[in-house]
Amino acid sequence: MSSTDQDSKAKHVPVLLNESLKCLQLSKGDVFLDGTLGSAGHSAAVAQQWGRTIEIIGLDQDAEALKRSERVLSSLEANYRLKQTNFRRLDEVASELGILSVDAILLDIGFSSDQLENSGKGFSFLHDEPLDMRMSGQGVTAAQILNTFDEDTLELILRGFGEERYSRRIAKAIVEKRQSQPLETTSQFVHLIEEAVPIFYRKGRIHPATRSFQAVRIATNDELAALEEGLEKGFNLLKSGGRFVIISFHSLEDRIVKNLFRQLVRDEKAEFLTKAGKPLTAQKEETEKNPRARSAKLRAIKKL
Numbered sequence: 601m602s603s604t605d606q607d608s609k610a611k612h613v614p615v616l617l618n619e620s621l622k623c624l625q626l627s628k629g630d631v632f633l634d635g636t637l638g639s640a641g642h643s644a645a646v647a648q649q650w651g652r653t654i655e656i657i658g659l660d661q662d663a664e665a666l667k668r669s670e671r672v673l674s675s676l677e678a679n680y681r682l683k684q685t686n687f688r689r690l691d692e693v694a695s696e697l698g699i700l701s702v703d704a705i706l707l708d709i710g711f712s713s714d715q716l717e718n719s720g721k722g723f724s725f726l727h728d729e730p731l732d733m734r735m736s737g738q739g740v741t742a743a744q745i746l747n748t749f750d751e752d753t754l755e756l757i758l759r760g761f762g763e764e765r766y767s768r769r770i771a772k773a774i775v776e777k778r779q780s781q782p783l784e785t786t787s788q789f790v791h792l793i794e795e796a797v798p799i800f801y802r803k804g805r806i807h808p809a810t811r812s813f814q815a816v817r818i819a820t821n822d823e824l825a826a827l828e829e830g831l832e833k834g835f836n837l838l839k840s841g842g843r844f845v846i847i848s849f850h851s852l853e854d855r856i857v858k859n860l861f862r863q864l865v866r867d868e869k870a871e872f873l874t875k876a877g878k879p880l881t882a883q884k885e886e887t888e889k890n891p892r893a894r895s896a897k898l899r900a901i902k903k904l
């Protein structure tokens with residue numbers, strides 16, 4: 601399948617776009633770091649509004665996301681430099697590019713609709729794909745985690761990163777199942793979860809595999825540690841008066857952002873850019889068009 605065919609399958613729609621632009625408070629001459637380019641939805645909007653007067657530094661750990669973003673940004677009047685890397689290393693990128701500080705940073709974390717639908721890496725429990733889940737294509741795969749980690753560690757992952765109430769049962773089922781056949785595909789994993797959990801849970805509001813898939817994806821990409829590191833290094837890289845905007849999609853991520861931002865405000869190192877430090881969420885018109893926006897929370901601060 602060509603990349604154009606793939607693009608037509610699912611198109612990532614940027615979430616909380618107007619709210620992000622408002623909180624980024626860009627002005628001519630600013631350097632803007634987009635740490636999660638995705639399909640360059642937010643960065644393209646910045647370029648459309650500001651043309652070459654804003655320098656965009658764009659990062660993504662996924663090579664495909666970088667290619668998509670390059671296609672989008674090269675079709676616009678934009679001043680940009682893109683780099684494939686994890687935002688936990690944004691300090692190294694800045695020094696490689698000779699950047700001492702930036703005016704605004706956006707992290708729109710998690711994964712994109714393009715990754716979910718088109719990557720073939722097993723992010724979605726709705727498609728039968730290999731259990732890979734590595735956004736960067738490097739490191740240990742989801743299958744390796746499921747087939748080699750001990751039962752207690754798997755239980756911790758499912759409970760800690762998925763808040764999965766049946767973590768114990770699912771971990772036990774994984775360890776039993778893999779003795780006869782290693783887990784290699786998403787459908788094997790989904791089937792195993794469905795068999796391990798009670799019937800009422802299978803018929804609940806969310807798919808019974810939702811939380812386990814989230815947990816294994818977070819573990820595979822070390823997402824929470826990367827977020828903590830990216831937040832700390834991002835704040836250091838911001839100049840005084842710089843804006844930090846984070847969009848997160850589940851409570852584990854949001855808790856990390858909320859706690860750090862509150863601490864920075866308490867220490868008088870930052871001020872909130874949203875009313876009383878409350879997160880912004882999507883309006884009804886947006887969630888109707890883009891259901892993914894339902895769980896999005898935007899938090900923003902200004903460095904003092």
Ligand SMILES: C[S@@+](CC[C@H](N)C(=O)[O-])C[C@H]1O[C@@H](n2cnc3c(N)ncnc32)[C@H](O)[C@@H]1O
Pocket residue numbers: 612613614615635636637638639640641642643659660661662665685686687688708709710711712735826827
């Ligand atoms: C929600 S999407 C961003 C969408 C983008 N704002 C847009 O509107 O097109 C998240 C992107 O961040 C990337 N990503 C997630 N965690 C990352 C990390 N720690 N470092 C770098 N990129 C990351 C993913 O590969 C994905 O492409």
